[in-house]
Amino acid sequence: MFEKYYDEGRLDQNIYKQSMKKIKIVEEAIKRVEKNTSLDYPDYYIEPSLFLSSSDIEYGQYTAMYARTLPICTRQNQIRVMVQLSLPLILYGLKGTIHAVIAHEFLHYLDLIKKFINLEISSDPMPQTVFEAGFIDSEKTMDYRLVFNKDRSLRRMLxxxxxxxxKDPKLDDKTKKSWIDQKLPTKSILIENNYTSLPFHAIANTPIENQLRAKIIEWA
Structure with missing residues (x-):
């Protein structure tokens, strides 16, 4: 998608070249996750803008959303899970940060699949502040100590x-100065709008590979 932004002139050539170079780190991180878990990473894409999350009761405050795990209902009435990575994360994140984020989103993916297996359709608690959203984010993951038990370095990074x-103040500072302050593409989103309601029939109709199912049962 960020190739489209480049063609439209919304991203300059320097940013485009830097992005193409650093995509290798994303690919390395995904291979690392797959090697450690013997599972395929979900589909992912790089969002050429930055989502800024805020709440109605915290006027003027926002948090940068560098990545999201998104369940999408398909025309076949099944759930497809995709990982969205923001371009500023790829541009300004250090290798360790990118690896940690890739792994963290995989833990969200596993948690979603676990809910599909158990047909859990109860609504998640709706956060009212950015602070509360951070707590809920931490709770909606599989245990990284079990999933990445073979990779001590990755566990330490997480x-x-x-x-x-x-928590990466250097990334936040670089993103603010080089992206937000430069008026590069951003999208505002209220915290309460960052949640998707999934139809029960679509969840029940979503096929789950046997190996993925077995691993989740092992780690649950």
Missing amino acids: ETKFDHGL
Whole structure:
């Protein structure tokens, strides 16, 4: 998608070249997750803008959403899970941060699949503030210590980088100065709109590979 933004002149050539170089880190991170878990990573794409999440009761405050795991209802009435990675994460994140984010979103993916297996359709608690959203984000993942038990370095990165949301002041500062302040593409989203209601029939109709199912049962 960010190729389209480049063709339309919304991203300059320098950003485009930097992005193409750093995509290799994303590919390395995905291979690392797949090697550690013996599972395929879900489909992903790079969003050429930055989502800024805010709430009605925290006027003037926002948090950058560098990645999201999105369940999408298809025309076949099934759920397809995709990981959305923001371009600023790829541009300004250090290798360790990118690897940690890729792994963290995989934990969200596994948690979603676990809910599909158990046909859990109860609504998640709706956060009212950015702070509350960080707590809920941490709860909606599989246990990284079990999933990545073979990779001590990755476990350490997840423990260091994620404490009720991604904690990376250098990335935040670079993103603000080089992206937000430069008026590069951003999209505002209210916290309460960052949740998707999934039809029960679509969840029940979604096929789950046997190996994926077995791994989730093992880690649950």
